[in-house]
Amino acid sequence: MNATAVIIIAIAAAVVLGALAFLTLARRSDVRGAGALSAETVRRDAAARSETTVDVGASSGAEVEAEAVEARRSVGVGLAPVSDDTGLAPWTPPDEEAMGVSRRQFFNRATIGLMAAGIGTFSAASFVAFLWPTKTGGFGGKVPVGRLDDIRAGIRTGNGFFYAPEARAWITEYPADAIPKAEEAYSASLMPGINQGFIASYQKCPHLGCRVPECVSSQWFECGCHGSQYNRVGEKKGGPAPRGMDHFPLEFSSAGEVTVDTGTIVQGSAIGTNTTGQEAEGPHCVGASDH
Ligand code: FES
Numbered sequence: 049m050n051a052t053a054v055i056i057i058a059i060a061a062a063v064v065l066g067a068l069a070f071l072t073l074a075r076r077s078d079v080r081g082a083g084a085l086s087a088e089t090v091r092r093d094a095a096a097r098s099e100t101t102v103d104v105g106a107s108s109g110a111e112v113e114a115e116a117v118e119a120r121r122s123v124g125v126g127l128a129p130v131s132d133d134t135g136l137a138p139w140t141p142p143d144e145e146a147m148g149v150s151r152r153q154f155f156n157r158a159t160i161g162l163m164a165a166g167i168g169t170f171s172a173a174s175f176v177a178f179l180w181p182t183k184t185g186g187f188g189g190k191v192p193v194g195r196l197d198d199i200r201a202g203i204r205t206g207n208g209f210f211y212a213p214e215a216r217a218w219i220t221e222y223p224a225d226a227i228p229k230a231e232e233a234y235s236a237s238l239m240p241g242i243n244q245g246f247i248a249s250y251q252k253c254p255h256l257g258c259r260v261p262e263c264v265s266s267q268w269f270e271c272g273c274h275g276s277q278y279n280r281v282g283e284k285k286g287g288p289a290p291r292g293m294d295h296f297p298l299e300f301s302s303a304g305e306v307t308v309d310t311g312t313i314v315q316g317s318a319i320g321t322n323t324t325g326q327e328a329e330g331p332h333c334v335g336a337s338d339h
Contacts, residue, residue, distance in 0.1 A: 241298030249282035263333035292316030
């Protein structure tokens, strides 16, 4: 699973979790212990209300105030004592249990709110990362490896092999007379390089991942770990590897600069592929084994 798929799955999961958190916040909880009063508490509250119910026939607050003003007028200066019998309901302290429920609600909602904020932040970061331009210049992106002429000279100097460490790849010449067979055997993404006479092979052995070195004497690649062998263009010749060496597409600028697209790994050719017909040109560096 590549990084893009992981990011898409993460965003989808974040959206689902965010929706759940939103619905949980929006929904009025009527679950006992998470905001609801017990039946006993409800009964007690009802009984207390019936004891403190104000007589519907009693005076309203405005009427009581008017009576007080009238009483003050009747004594002349407005210092008349105000009656304690206001008819207002007495203050009762808040119910401890109800306050406890409110605290639970507060912590529940604070927890869910923080979780939703975290998920939202993660989603936003993933989205930005998803939109960020593909990196260039390092392995996993497009790696410039020099000018075409320099690579050709490097292959001569390297006795047939040019190693590009930043791209973790070998670049070798692809024979022009093998191009028709290559068109049938290889991905179209490799053809720009092959048509220019080059192929880039990933250094990682498709058997168990060791770095595959060149063997100058045989002019093959020969893996020292378990003896897999590949010809100069990475087609499997022996050993336990399940296929040929993997490849990277090559790109060429109009100015002659060569770039290896290490973000695109093209799986090696199937066992039996032999487009160049190149046999070992000298002694092998390692003995092939079939374990
Ligand atoms: S890792 Fe190369 S042959 Fe096993």
